[in-house]
Each structure stands twice: as C-alpha cells, then as structure tokens.
Amino acid sequence: MSIIRVEGLVKEFRRPRRYRGPLGGLRTLFSRQYTVNRAVDGVTFAIEPGELVGYLGPNGAGKSTTIKMLTGILVPTSGVVEVAGVTPWRDRERNARQIGVVFGQRSQLWWDLPLRDSLTLIGKLYQVPADRFRRNEERFTELLGLGEFLDTPVRQLSLGQRMRGDLAAAMLYEPRILYLDEPTVGLDVVAKERIRAFVGQLNADSGTTVILTTHDLDDVERLCRRIILIDHGTVLYDGDVASLKARYAPYRELVVHAEERIEVPGARTTKHEDGRSWLRFDPARTQVADLIGAVLAAYPVTDLSIVEPDLEGVIHQIYAAGDRS
Numbered sequence: 001m002s003i004i005r006v007e008g009l010v011k012e013f014r015r016p017r018r019y020r021g022p023l024g025g026l027r028t029l030f031s032r033q034y035t036v037n038r039a040v041d042g043v044t045f046a047i048e049p050g051e052l053v054g055y056l057g058p059n060g061a062g063k064s065t066t067i068k069m070l071t072g073i074l075v076p077t078s079g080v081v082e083v084a085g086v087t088p089w090r091d092r093e094r095n096a097r098q099i100g101v102v103f104g105q106r107s108q109l110w111w112d113l114p115l116r117d118s119l120t121l122i123g124k125l126y127q128v129p130a131d132r133f134r135r136n137e138e139r140f141t142e143l144l145g146l147g148e149f150l151d152t153p154v155r156q157l158s159l160g161q162r163m164r165g166d167l168a169a170a171m172l173y174e175p176r177i178l179y180l181d182e183p184t185v186g187l188d189v190v191a192k193e194r195i196r197a198f199v200g201q202l203n204a205d206s207g208t209t210v211i212l213t214t215h216d217l218d219d220v221e222r223l224c225r226r227i228i229l230i231d232h233g234t235v236l237y238d239g240d241v242a243s244l245k246a247r248y249a250p251y252r253e254l255v256v257h258a259e260e261r262i263e264v265p266g267a268r269t270t271k272h273e274d275g276r277s278w279l280r281f282d283p284a285r286t287q288v289a290d291l292i293g294a295v296l297a298a299y300p301v302t303d304l305s306i307v308e309p310d311l312e313g314v315i316h317q318i319y320a321a322g323d324r325s
C-alpha cells in the first residue's frame with residue numbers, strides 16, 4: 001500500500017490586488033479584489049514505502065508548496081493528501097512523528113547550542129528511549145562524520161557541517177519518511193557527496209522513504225530511480241529516469257577521433273571539427289559494436305567514446321514542450 005497518496009491537490013494563494021498611482025495605497029487597502037495564484041494545480045501521485053523520489057521543477061513550479069502540504073505546514077485549497085494514514089494538516093503531531101524534514105536553506109537546530117545539545121533536545125522532544133537515542137547518535141556521528149564538531153555551537157558550523165547535523169537531527173527518531181528540500185545547495189563537491197552517500201545508505205539500510213527536491217541533477221542521477229517533474233503546478237512526468245531518457249533522448253553519440261570526416265551506415269554524422277566526428281545513432285536500431293566495427297574497418301581512428309544523454313538536456317526539452325502546450 002502506498003505510504004504517500006496525493007490526489008487532485010490544489011493550493012491557491014490569494015493576494016490583495018495592488019493599485020498604483022495617487023491614492024493607490026488607500027485603494028489597495030479598501031478594495032476587496034484579489035489576484036489568485038494557483039501554485040499547485042491538481043497534482044496526483046502515489047509513493048510506495050522505501051522509494052526515493054526526486055520531485056523536480058523550475059523556480060516557482062510549486063515544489064515547496066507541495067512539500068509544505070505534505071508536511072502539514074500548509075492547508076490545501078482542495079484535494080487529498082494521506083501520509084502513512086494521516087492527513088498531515090489535520091493531525092500535525094502524529095504526522096510530525098513519522099516524518100523528518102531538512103530544508104537546505106533553514107536549520108531546525110538551536111543556533112547557540114552545541115550540536116550535541118540540539119540532538120539531545122530533539123531526542124527528548126520526540127521521546128526517543130535513551131538506548132535508541134545513543135545507538136542512533138553513534139551511528140549518525142560515524143556515518144556523517146559529526147565527531148569533530150559535536151561540541152561546537154551550531155552558529156559556528158560551516159554550511160556542510162550544519163547540513164550533516166540537520167540530517168542527523170531529522171533521523172534521530174527514525175521517521176519512516178524523509179523530506180529533503182535542496183539538501184546540497186551551496187555545498188562543495190565533497191560535502192555534496194557525503195550527504196548523498198548518507199541518504200542513499202539510509203534508504204537502502206532502513207528503507208526510509210525519501211522525497212528529494214533539488215535543482216542539482218547530479219543528486220538525482222546519483223540517488224533517484226523515479227522522478228516527478230512539475231511545472232506551473234502540474235505534473236509533466238512521473239516515472240523512472242531511464243525511461244525518461246529513452247523517451248526524450250533515444251539517441252546516443254559516438255565521438256570518433258580521426259582527421260577525416262567519418263560517414264558510415266547506421267549513424268548520422270552531425271558534426272566534424274578539431275579532428276573529431278560526432279555520429280548520432282539509435283541504439284534500438286544500430287548495435288554499438290557494429291557501428292564501431294564499421295568505423296574501424298574504414299578509417300584510421302585514434303580514439304572513440306560514447307556520449308550518453310544527460311538528464312539536464314532531457315528535462316530542458318520537457319519543460320520547453322510543456323511551455324508550448
């Protein structure tokens with residue numbers, strides 16, 4: 001049975017209509033006219049226990065608004081949300097016990113307290129039994145490398161250290177679901193990798209269901225099998241990453257290093273420059289081995305490589321198509 005069920009979810013924000021010009025401020029104050037912004041416009045999806053799903057979309061697509069409804073911070077205008085049997089905004093306390101939330105831009109840790117004390121407080125708030133608390137604190141200290149800064153006040157931590165602390169805090173009480181909103185934003189490559197490794201391991205070892213919103217497609221390539229793409233508050237794609245690439249970028253490219261322009265059957269040469277030819281082919285029709293064989297038989301070649309389509313290009317295509325409709 002699905003652990004998260006979202007059906008026909010809508011969130012409208014109403015803003016008072018603003019008037020300009022002389023007395024515009026007064027008119028704004030007294031007029032009862034509103035402009036309505038449908039930030040989430042009929043979103044439906046279901047997530048099974050243990051899935052790790054990327055929830056993606058351009059700025060303003062409605063990602064954070066959806067996550068806020070799933071976590072119970074916002075009440076939808078209409079639609080259904082059920083998270084492990086709970087309607088989040090109706091039963092916020094029960095919901096809070098089964099979810100962990102990490103926002104890359106904000107921290108739930110106490111700014112002036114050492115990280116260790118923040119973790120202890122969260123353990124108390126969530127009534128984690130002492131032995132379980134100790135076990136989890138030790139496990140996360142090791143997995144996230146918290147040891148060297150456990151006694152440092154949170155305000156003195158680097159962004160990467162703070163994020164690691166926040167992840168430990170979110171998982172101390174072993175929630176079944178983890179929401180991650182831009183967990184790697186602003187981090188360097190090593191810090192990003194550490195966060196990704198932790199999330200991957202948590203999902204694999206404990207079966208934690210994870211919903212990840214990110215603009216970093218390396219996060220997605222590394223962690224998610226399934227993605228839900230949204231734009232203008234509606235779902236554009238919901239499925240696995242491999243099928244997405246197969247559907248929107250069915251071609252591969254073989255890059256051949258040779259002085260001459262390469263032309264062989266089964267591929268289309270799209271470019272030749274600086275001693276390299278780009279051969280576009282459809283792997284469903286042309287076997288890579290046959291193509292390479294044909295190239296090597298006919299030309300003196302110094303090097304070869306195959307270029308896979310990248311997720312970023314594929315997603316741009318989908319957004320472009322979405323904008324036209």
Ligand SMILES: Nc1ncnc2c1ncn2[C@@H]1O[C@H](COP(=O)(O)OP(=O)(O)OP(=O)(O)O)[C@@H](O)[C@H]1O
Pocket residue numbers: 013014037038039057058059060061062063064065066
């Ligand atoms: N509290 C609010 N009041 C009014 N409008 C809002 C509010 N929160 C969000 N919006 C609007 O709803 C739309 C969706 O915003 P949301 O923050 O969900 O997008 P997002 O996909 O998370 O974007 P980003 O990637 O930039 O964080 C935007 O047009 C935004 O301006």
